[in-house]
Amino acid sequence: MQFELEDWQVSATESLRRYLSAEVAPIVEAYEDEHRLPPPEVIRKMHDFGLLGGLLKQADGGAGLDYVTYCTLLAELSRVWPSLRSIITVSNLALMILAERGTDAQRQRYLNALVKGEKLAFFALTEPNVGSDASHVETRAVETDDGWLLNGRKLYISNGPAADLGIVFARTGEKNGRPAVSALIVEKGMPGFTSVRVRSMGMNCCPLGELLFDDVLVPKENLVGERGAAFxxxxxxxxxxxxxxxxxxxxxxxxxxxxxxxxxxxxxxxxxxxxxxxxxxxxxxxxxxxxxxxxxxxxxxxxxxxxxxxxxxxxxxxxxxxxxxxxxxxxxxxxxxxxxxxxxxxxxxxxxxxxxxxxxxxxxxxxxxxxxxxxxxxxxxxxxx
Ligand SMILES: Cc1cc2nc3c(=O)[nH]c(=O)nc-3n(C[C@H](O)[C@H](O)[C@H](O)COP(=O)(O)OP(=O)(O)OC[C@H]3O[C@@H](n4cnc5c(N)ncnc54)[C@H](O)[C@@H]3O)c2cc1C
Incomplete structure (x- = not known):
């Protein structure tokens, strides 16, 4: 049984550590005090170290990293700036869903900017009445001729108030007496979609938010994966x-x-x-x-x-x-x-x-x-x- 990382994994981690201690550690406390989003160039730099999209195949703009390597880098980032790591892992999770479950058109439209850290994404499952009982979401999306009409609220959504887009899990019907949940891509600026920041105990620089959907018309092609199979x-x-x-x-x-x-x-x-x-x-x-x-x-x-x-x-x-x-x-x-x-x-x-x-x-x-x-x-x- 081997307990050591390979040399290349150690050197990737050391290179991230050098960058973080030179460029990031010195600004953390000031940003945390001011509750500011990390500088865009620092977010973009996370792509170079594989932390954004690194687990994706190279054809998708990733680095083809394995989980052990990716997670080792993540621990290194968490040592220095937990708020930044939260922004990065949440956006990374959403982009992985798009890369692995999205259509070719969705991947073409959204993936590149997310992988490069030019845009951020959220993952919105939790709601005011639905936390641990996550399969029973109350936010609803009704299919119309023009698209999905989305109504409801999501709560405690990391990146929510700052992200450019995200994945919203909504009820689109019932199947075998249980809610059928579908995933929709919702973009900032869609009419009827607003967000407010929720004040939290820590991680001041990762904006936590409530998302409100009031008759948001989401294009049909923004459905991720099969209808009703998103849970x-x-x-x-x-x-x-x-x-x-x-x-x-x-x-x-x-x-x-x-x-x-x-x-x-x-x-x-x-x-x-x-x-x-x-x-x-x-x-x-x-x-x-x-x-x-x-x-x-x-x-x-x-x-x-x-x-x-x-x-x-x-x-x-x-x-x-x-x-x-x-x-x-x-x-x-x-x-x-x-x-x-x-x-x-x-x-x-x-x-x-x-x-x-x-x-x-x-x-x-x-x-x-x-x-x-x-x-x-x-x-x-x-x-x-
Ligand atoms: C900082 C932060 C970031 C978050 N980011 C996101 C995000 O990006 N996207 C997202 O969708 N959600 C996010 N969440 C929400 C998070 O996933 C939920 O808070 C979590 O799932 C718990 O739900 P709840 O808060 O409604 O608690 P509840 O489900 O109401 O639980 C309250 C308490 O009851 C306990 N409990 C509930 N049911 C049972 C049971 N059956 N048996 C025993 N105990 C039980 C729980 O363990 C807990 O102690 C975030 C939360 C935080 C704090």
């Missing part, structure tokens, strides 16, 4: 999203751990560095162990996706659930190592905690992951049949 699409890409989230947790855990180790060496009390006290050492040891279990589970999930392992979904759920809880413990402990300084805006650990807090919720809450995991061995579902 399967949502589930497939949410599963990939869970693997990505597990690496986001890994990157953030690494950042918080590194900050704690640094501080434990620099801060003196009782005439000694605090890192010399056994109780501080215990905190460091705990963080190291949570970090390492996170690393093992997230790479297990990415490797399972690369090998199309039959249990891939299970590994993604497990990694997402474990790592999103571990990152909170790591950030919390790193904050404790900093003492009062950790509670201030003068050190980044309080932001790490805020930026990590949503990870047990987004991409399917950890309670839902627990139910999916138990169902996968028991064969019994706690959810709707």
């Amino acid at each position: 399967e699409i949502a589930k497939h890409y949410l599963n990939l999203g869970r693997c990505f989230v597990s690496f986001v947790c890994l990157g953030l855990s690494q950042a918080a751990f590194d900050a704690a180790v640094r501080y434990a060496g620099e801060r003196h009390q009782f005439g000694r560095p605090i890192g010399q006290f056994q109780l501080v050492q215990q905190m460091i040891a705990d963080m190291m162990t949570w970090l390492e279990t996170s690393r093992l589970l997230s790479y297990r999930a990415a490797a399972a996706l690369d090998r199309q392992h039959a249990d891939g979904a299970r590994y993604c759920s497990m990694a997402k659930r474990h790592n999103s809880e571990a990152v909170l413990r790591v950030c919390e402990t790193a904050l404790q190592v900093h003492g009062g300084a950790g509670y201030t805006r003068d050190f980044p650990v309080e932001r790490f905690y805020r930026d990590a807090r949503h990870l047990t919720i987004a991409e399917g809450t950890n309670q839902i992951q627990a139910l999916l995991l138990a169902q996968s061995v028991l064969g019994l579902s706690a959810l709707r049949g």
Whole structure:
């Protein structure tokens, strides 16, 4: 069993790290304070490192990366700027849907600008009344002679207020007594489509929003995949999203751990560095162990996706659930190592905690992951049949 990355994967990660530390790290705090969208050139640069579209085939403008490589890069980005990574992964997920499930015309129309980071996209499933019970969306699209008439609301949509277009999951009928869900491409500027920003606890630079659709006429050709079959699409890409989230947790855990180790060496009390006290050492040891279990589970999930392992979904759920809880413990402990300084805006650990807090919720809450995991061995579902 091999636990090392290949040389080319290490060098791709180092090259991203060099760029992030030279060009990005110095601007993060100021942008976070001002809740600003990252500079367009930084977003576009993510394409050069494979973070936008990198998983796509070269014919589609991608780099043909495997999941292990893509996710390693993602963890590196998460270490430096979680808001930027959220913007990038959400847009990347939407562009993957278009590349893999879209028509040739849709790919031609939208893909190039999304892959290059010239445009951003959203993925809109959640609604005010529909969160964990995601298959029961209430937003409706009715087919008319002129196109799909879309009405409803979506909530907590990352990139929502800033994106140029996105994929909206809407109910287009019923099938076997269950909602038939279809995916539609909706563009900014379509009459009747508006968005408002939702204020959140962290990730200040990734705009979270509510989307409102009031008789939006969406062209017929904007249907992605088969009519009524889009919940399967949502589930497939949410599963990939869970693997990505597990690496986001890994990157953030690494950042918080590194900050704690640094501080434990620099801060003196009782005439000694605090890192010399056994109780501080215990905190460091705990963080190291949570970090390492996170690393093992997230790479297990990415490797399972690369090998199309039959249990891939299970590994993604497990990694997402474990790592999103571990990152909170790591950030919390790193904050404790900093003492009062950790509670201030003068050190980044309080932001790490805020930026990590949503990870047990987004991409399917950890309670839902627990139910999916138990169902996968028991064969019994706690959810709707
Ligand atoms: C920062 C952030 C970004 C997001 N980005 C997006 C996005 O880009 N696109 C998108 O579509 N959505 C997005 N979401 C929404 C996210 O997917 C939902 O918040 C999540 O699925 C939970 O839904 P909910 O908030 O409605 O909670 P609810 O489903 O109302 O759950 C509330 C609580 O009840 C628990 N619960 C619910 N049902 C059960 C059950 N059967 N058994 C046990 N416990 C249960 C949940 O675990 C949770 O603790 C984002 C959320 C956040 C916080």
